Amino acid sequence: MVLVLLALVGTLVCPPVHERTTPPDPAARNELADPEPAPVDFPLPAGERRVPLPTGGGQELRIEVRDRDAGLPLADAEVLLLHEDHHGTLLRSPVPLAPDGTARLESLPSGAYQVLARRRGFFPPPPATVQLPASEPVALLFELEPAALISGELRTVDGSPVASGLVRLSRPDRPQVFHLCPVDPRGDRFESPPLDAGVWTVEFLESPAEQPGPGMVAEVAVVPRQELRLRITVRRPGMEPAADRAPGIEVLD
Known part of the structure; x- marks a missing residue:
């Protein structure tokens, strides 16, 4: 009998917009x-x-x-x-x-x-x-092997779609970095690949060469079989935030 085991260490490259796929419904249960x-x-x-x-x-x-x-x-x-x-x-x-x-x-x-x-x-x-x-x-x-996931929604402070930029996930204790683009045509959702358990740094970047803006960095902890959902609210030049839409990274569940 052939026994197939697995491991994942690597970097995701953002595909062109026309190659992006729609993720599972974000209303899905947290239990994987x-x-x-x-x-x-x-x-x-x-x-x-x-x-x-x-x-x-x-x-x-x-x-x-x-x-x-x-x-x-x-x-x-x-x-x-x-x-x-x-x-x-x-x-x-x-x-x-x-x-x-x-x-x-x-x-x-x-x-x-x-x-x-x-x-x-x-x-x-x-x-x-x-x-x-x-x-x-x-x-x-x-x-x-069970893994963790980090997924969520992207929006701007005025409610516009986030059609550019990317989400970066990294481990402070390991050389693991993933760059995630919005994964549907509206540009308002993202989803990680399967992740190791532990603490991950989440950042929103306008481009890989730029540094995250104020409020665009957070640390979150995940465990196997967990899907951690986030809401990332981005403020761009000239935008006036709504009362309930301050820029930042928020854990939804």
Whole structure:
């Protein structure tokens, strides 16, 4: 059995506006272990296609996705099977999971495959590579490690969308930095990748080269399975703040 574990250290680069995606509903529950979270969709690079699972062969592959710490199945995780067609085009096939977090594929053609598994609120594991046929049945176990998330809304003191600027998350004790752009066309929401537990510094910057303005720095603590929601209110030149919209970073829950 192949055991897939995971870790994440890195930097996110803000994508162009036309490549940004809409985050899950900010009204969602704070508890990431909720059995019905918004599914996480894998990005589809140029030149790749999403197609039904390949059939027509006799090769078997078993997949299981579980919560590493709780030992519970993650039936709502997204699993993709990556494979190439006869033209060499990389294809991605969604793999449905049963309520016990497993899938059994029994008619795969011979060939090389990669399997990806992700779920919101967990660190994404590296892909598992499989070559079929194999000398014995292949079973992949993905044990996903719970993570923390920091998400929130961006607004200006006069209620205008925050269409530029970025949110920076950093660890005072580790060299981890994430730059987060607004993630929908209105520019009023952001969401972190899966985060380690601990204290994070949150800053709003007009550009990576600038320093945060007054009130645009805060320290927050997060733990695994927690989604910490923030409201960042930005004051820009010429704006008059409303009575209930002072600039700053506010914890919502």
